[in-house]
Amino acid sequence: MDFELSQEQIMLRDSVVRFVQDHYDFAQRKALAQTVLGHSDENWKIFAEMGWLALPFAEENGGLGGQAVDVAVLTEALGSGITLEPLFSSALLGGRMVETLGSDTQKSAIIPSVLAGETKLALAYSEPNARFVLTYVETTAERSGEGFVLNGRKSVVLQAASADRIIVVARTSGGVADAKGLSAFVVDAEASGLRRQDYPTVDGQRASDLWLENTPGELLGAEGCAAPALNAVIDAATCAVCAEAVGVMQAVLDITKEYVSTRKQYGRAIGDNQVVQHRLVDMSIALEEAKAITEMTAMQLDEGVPDISAQISAMKVKVGDAARFVGGQGLQLHGGIGMTDEYPVGHYYKRLMAIEAMFGDTNHHLNHFASAI
């Protein structure tokens, strides 16, 4: 039982911290979020060069063989900069789907280019009527000649606008809610019959809805096997995003502590109020709990603990509650200044809101956890 970081993990963390210091001061981030792309391809090169994109992939696929605990170190550290590059969509979602499901040919065709940052992927799995139910898929794929054609609609596909290829989950058999009968497809961003509606997300990132009309797609691996892979990939991504939330909350706590110690009202720092002090204590406790359960879950993922899904849900509920509380109270203690786009705390708050809605919200995971007790 050891929660301590290894030397390698400390180096990884420190390299991210330096990157955030050099490339992600608040003004830089704000400007980036307002570009059309919404992130920086120069930063993306650094992500590739530093090996961060390779971290979660097996060595045999050109990756660094990092485990969930290593990815958590990476994303937690990136949280302090609320970075905008598509690490999740390209590596942790799309890339990991290819690694989990793809044939050897597909893996060697796609993964190296993803790790090098040359190809960006996105993962289109959710649909308007599914809410957070992964296996509820109305989009269909049918054989057509040597390949497949896809029909349907996908919603809130993260970073689809900048993706070169989109991994699309579609139904090759079964009813709309069946876990069986799901398959994954590689769809080219320029494929025929693919229409995108792009929009910003509240945290300054990008997402799209997709309409597929007889859009050609290449089956990823074997037919009908996508559900377990999707579950595993989303579980790991959930852990990674919870670790990011921990980093974001730490930043909120740090700037809020700083703010209340300097902001004066009624002749004294607002941090001199016992009520403010206890609020900070409760924020710290929430953060400590979120950090601990996230690290615990990462270790359990790496250990291959069976039936991990209840633990994932417990983590997401705890982190979601903590995020809401720490983010909300960070805003509250800043008063008016926190309500402006000019000041960082609101941006952290928005990222925390987004994370709460990613990969199943608190209500979804509480229900899931409760169903298992």
Add this chain to the structure above:
Amino acid sequence: MDFELSQEQIMLRDSVVRFVQDHYDFAQRKALAQTVLGHSDENWKIFAEMGWLALPFAEENGGLGGQAVDVAVLTEALGSGITLEPLFSSALLGGRMVETLGSDTQKSAIIPSVLAGETKLALAYSEPNARFVLTYVETTAERSGEGFVLNGRKSVVLQAASADRIIVVARTSGGVADAKGLSAFVVDAEASGLRRQDYPTVDGQRASDLWLENTPGELLGAEGCAAPALNAVIDAATCAVCAEAVGVMQAVLDITKEYVSTRKQYGRAIGDNQVVQHRLVDMSIALEEAKAITEMTAMQLDEGVPDISAQISAMKVKVGDAARFVGGQGLQLHGGIGMTDEYPVGHYYKRLMAIEAMFGDTNHHLNHFASAI
């Protein structure tokens, strides 16, 4: 729209306040609670003489024709003394069942004696498997000669040990969970086949479980009509007990404010801590809300607002939450001294706990309210 007390209501309240001052100081109450009976027949005479037992009954039945708002004034004021006399079981439950269901003969045989405090009633409606579902009744009643015999078990019958007659709800037809087929019976306390297990309740009152084996009972009014009457009586009693809770919470708040202003730690009154002050504010707000929603519900009861049950549930949830918070924080702010039997705050706490479990707890009423939205 008028929440103000009438002159009569002010007089009623003041008379109760005087009674509590004269007969219910803390030592007296503690001694009373430890007697076998658990309350005082002398006090009971005062309840009758003051007209408090007659308050909720129609004038044509010898009552004072008081409405829900009047009963609320009475029970709220009694709350400050956490009085032990069986006002609920004899008048608001048993007596009101007789008034609602009974034939003219039955009413004139029973009610005057109840109002005079000469006969005590209890109402046996709940059963071990029913939890808070009023219409779940396994106890059966079958015709036998001119009357009925009852078989089954009733649980947590308030003040059954001191009752002369027990109004028992039993099933004359239908399945165990049907609303139809419920009838009410007058059962003599000494009836054959009636066994009681008496026990104290956490708030110093008394309750019993009853076993009925071919116990004779006299049908109250018409067969199969008990469910609507039971609902109406329990709704009104729920409002009355919520008003009592408001009185109890007011007492908790008063003694807690007093305590924190005198108790010194670290060289100053603990009430000088901003955290303690804000706690008291939140307790006050909870109390204000509980009081307002209770008075509003009482007025709606009197107005005959249709479908009152959602409003009753809203009140019980709000009062239950407030009771838990105000009672719990009253204890907390007292520290060690609050944890002793020697000090009043714990006794108020226990009454609040009991009230939360009476007539459907917070979870029950939240579910009921949610089912109606």
Add this chain to the structure above:
Amino acid sequence: MELRFSAEDLAFQKEVRTFLKENLPAGLLDRSDRGLHPLKEDIVAWQKVLHNKGWIAPNWPVEYGGTGWSLTRKYIYDREYFLSGAPQTISFGLRMVGPVIFSFGTQEQKDTYLQDILESNTWWCQGFSEPGSGSDLASLSTRAVRDGDAYVINGQKIWTTFAHWADMMFCLVRTKSDCKPQEGISFILIDMNSPGVEVRPIVGLDLDHTLNEVFLDNVRVPVQNLIGEENKGWTYAKFLLGNERSGIARVARSQYQLAKLKQIAGVEHQGNGLLIDDASFRSQIARIEIELKALEAMELRYLSQEIAGRKLTAETSILKIRGAEIIQAIRSLTVTALGPYGLAYEPDDVFRRRNDGPIGPEHLHGAMADHLYQRAATIYGGTNEIQRNIVAKAIAG
């Protein structure tokens, strides 16, 4: 205790309801439902409609153009107004400076300003907050120095809502400093077109522009723009802030928003089911609805006390605290109701420039914008922490 409204009051309620239904412009309602602030021309046009009906200033005395309604009728009007979904009329003239002018202003000031306020011809803004003084208003440092027949004003105001649309600003300035902070403040009216007034936008969390900083650089303001006596401004400011409290609990607005939330939950799918059938989501709605019922009962109880002639003190703060907490809970749960689409967010100017369809379901738009905007509900007008300090003082007494 008596629940009923009189037959006359019920008839009045019906009249208000019908009028609003028939006259509220669809475009104004639509923007409000989308969590967007009204456009200036839309809200002005709407206020003129209300003025023509004679309902624009329920809180003004009849002699100045008010309605002469009882407290009960004012309550009924406000309630129906917000249940209609209409956005609140702009407070700065009607509920803030107007009453100050008719209570403390000179006849000349009354003649100059009141009618234009009633007719929504003049747009006012509020120059109270400063960078250094948030909830601690009295610590303000904008300075006015008498120079002949004018005051010369230097300083900076912040959080000035709609200053970029404003013709006039009512402003607190320091005219004396060797005294208690409250005693050296004056209340003055500034023409926003005066030389030396500069308005700079503050973009909010919702990426929208409603707030501003206002820089005052040697702005000359005629002495006849001073309200009441020099150095007595704190009195008028307290009077003004005290008037803000009617409807502070925002019960009807929250009821309107809660109904919207239920509608959304009733159409949002969750695989084969609907969100409203999710027991734990339903419980969350139920809890908020119960809180709101308690708040409504509390507001009515306090109204009843006011009608009986008692003065409210801490009660206003209690209504503000709970009202703000409840509206935040509703708006937060509304975002949650959107599921993954809760991530999507279009601020107003993106929305107005969009040429393809709206994102996701029609009801998506507005939830996040208003959620972000309502984060301030526990901050402005004195944070909930300050309100609790106020209540603490009151209950200790």
Add this chain to the structure above:
Amino acid sequence: MELRFSAEDLAFQKEVRTFLKENLPAGLLDRSDRGLHPLKEDIVAWQKVLHNKGWIAPNWPVEYGGTGWSLTRKYIYDREYFLSGAPQTISFGLRMVGPVIFSFGTQEQKDTYLQDILESNTWWCQGFSEPGSGSDLASLSTRAVRDGDAYVINGQKIWTTFAHWADMMFCLVRTKSDCKPQEGISFILIDMNSPGVEVRPIVGLDLDHTLNEVFLDNVRVPVQNLIGEENKGWTYAKFLLGNERSGIARVARSQYQLAKLKQIAGVEHQGNGLLIDDASFRSQIARIEIELKALEAMELRYLSQEIAGRKLTAETSILKIRGAEIIQAIRSLTVTALGPYGLAYEPDDVFRRRNDGPIGPEHLHGAMADHLYQRAATIYGGTNEIQRNIVAKAIAG
């Protein structure tokens, strides 16, 4: 980061589990499950069993009779101990005064007291709190005046758990007053049979007698009963209180109680259904279980930091705060699970005298008693408010 325990540790865990299963007396477990405090003879007998196994004092150095276990093994032992449902061994000798004696006592004191503590021959109680000093311990006023070869002690102690069963009391007394409160305190051992010691019961909320007041009226205590130096008692007291913190989160105890709660919800009827099938009740259990998982993870993370050689400060307070809140939530929900039967309550002495069957379902007994008793969890050992003050100081640094 690494989740696994070593194979040796896992074998140890199994050994502990098996031993407890085979040796824990059924009567002791039954009373504990009923929320009743152990009878003196039962807990003493059980402690002797643990002593014979060599496991009675995991926190003592081997030379004084401890186990020599690593931090990990101590953790595993504690965890298994509480998951077995066993009541905690009595702390006063084993975890409180024992370590003070072997750390600061004279050889004579060690020889006199330690073995009897290990063998549970002597029952100790703690004379710290006084009526005037709760969380503010240093303000104590019980006075000890040197008179020849003895101290003469006058004063009053309160909240003295099990003083009525105690042979000895370790006690903080004031020996100097013209100095900071902390600097004039001494730590002394008092024979409870000394003339002038009077124990009066305090009946708790649960109507049970575990607490006492202890009156000290000219009690003569030999000077050799002084621990360490005169006026340095605060140091030893802080050392003692610092030792209290292992297992302060009470994770395993809460897990045991949560499992009981689930059992109850699985058999409690709600009309035609079972309570466990009620979605909103189930959600409440789920939330507590998630809180408990987070607490467990946090405790393990801190343990890992201790193993790595870092000293914990505010972390102990955090564990105390959350541990107390969670056990209270569990015990409160357990009472709720009983439905109408939650009203019924039998304190210990009624239970022992009952000659008909128990009230209601078998699982009824204990929930309320322990709920009432656990109300103190957020009070004793420094209230949660004081703990938050401590954490606030630590995080401000």
